[in-house]
Amino acid sequence: MVAAGRSHGDTQPGCPHSRLRHSSSLTMVPLLLLLLATAHGFQTVSYTPELAKKFLEGQTTTTTFVLEQPRCAFKFQENDINIRIWLVVAAPEAVSNFNNSLEPGSPERAFQNFLNGTNAYMTLGTTTDHYPCPKNPQDITVLRVGSDTSCAHDKDVPTCNGPLPGPGPYRVKFLAFNGSEPVKETQWSELITLKKATPFGDIPASDGKHSAGMIALTTILSILFAILLAGLVAMMISGGLDSCGSSSFTKPDMVTVQRYNTHHVYDQPAARL
């Protein structure tokens, strides 16, 4: 209010309107917006959407991700029956000049046009009684974004919770509408990046390495076999050379010694006379 008063007093003769516009444009517009917002009751709560806290294997897949439900994020009254809470999924560049007034189901917020004409869509619209507060600690309260494949190409369902078209990254927030007016929003989430699939041709089929065990086994067996072959060759050679036999012990057979009687011993006495 003080700033507005100062700018009003800064008029100069000659071109009062332009001077007024230049000096006050920086301060007036956001103030006007703030006035507009507070006049209509639009609030930004401090809750930041995040991925599911509990361990889930499918927390992010290639086309889906799992968010925590915005329990106790908005403090709505019991009688706000016209309130619908929508999830906004946007490409990161859509965040800076996001227009909250575009209604869910409009072509600029249709899932089928996401990344193909528009850079944000709205889905998973629900009434406040689906996010009761306080949350029962036993319950697993998650939202699976991207789970509905039946309406992904159906132009009649612009608020389809269809699979995301790519690995992202994306940013999300929750936006509450009362009828056709936005009333409350959460903060924008951090960047959510989905998984990216590597082509299976990139997997090396084998690293071609042999284990130490195999190398040791092959080496030792080869050496043993070589020694045996050498022994066999030596056997063959020595077997061929000493056909006369150079044994150091005899066969355990009975050795018979024959005694010979020569006949000429008995013939001699006749010659001596």
Next chain:
Amino acid sequence: MAKSEDGIQILRGLLVFGNVVIGLCGIALTAECIYFVSKPQDFYPLLEATGNNDIYAAAWIGIFVGFALLALSILGIVAVIKANRTLLQVYIILMLITFAFEMASCITAVAHRDALTPNLFLKQMLERYGTTGTGMTADVTNAWNKLMVKNHCCGVQGPSDWQNYASKFRENHSDADFPWPHHCCVTDAKGSPTNLDACKLGMPGYYYRNGCYDVISEPMNKHAWGVAWFGFAILCWTFCVLLGTMFYWSRIEY
């Protein structure tokens, strides 16, 4: 003379003992290899599909080597007791041939066991699982499904295999409906998933978190150890017996 006679007697006794051990080991090797070959393995189609079922060839060689060792050990005992040079020569040559075959079997078993890396199975699963072809591709799909349901496992390293890599399965099934095959879901008594949404979310208790590689590799490891390293031990013993036999042969006369 008497001393060397004693020495040779001892050698003869040792050789007979050595051959008895070889005979017994031959029987054990045959029995072990028959057990490996005849045990029905769920994942045999996977090995066939990778072209890596030579690990069974090693077991088949082991069966025949076992029989050969038994027969040759009997021949060896006879030859040593009779101290017949010709018989001993025949024995040594035949034993060397058997040694060579058993060596081949051991090296084959270990080399093929080394080739069965997780990446080999992963690549084959991503290429072939889920295709609706006939013949080998259908075999691979059925083998994986039976494997996953029976052993409560999913994929090679885990369900994230289907997220981290593109696959034939992914081409035919959308990621939102099938982040991983429904065979990875915990099923009730009738065989349908207990909670399909929880399975798709990946909630613990509703899907199988572990990979199947351990289930596949454990029998392969046992098989390789049984065939290769037991065979190696037999060969070391056989080496000593053969060296002793060659020495004995050189010390006897015709």
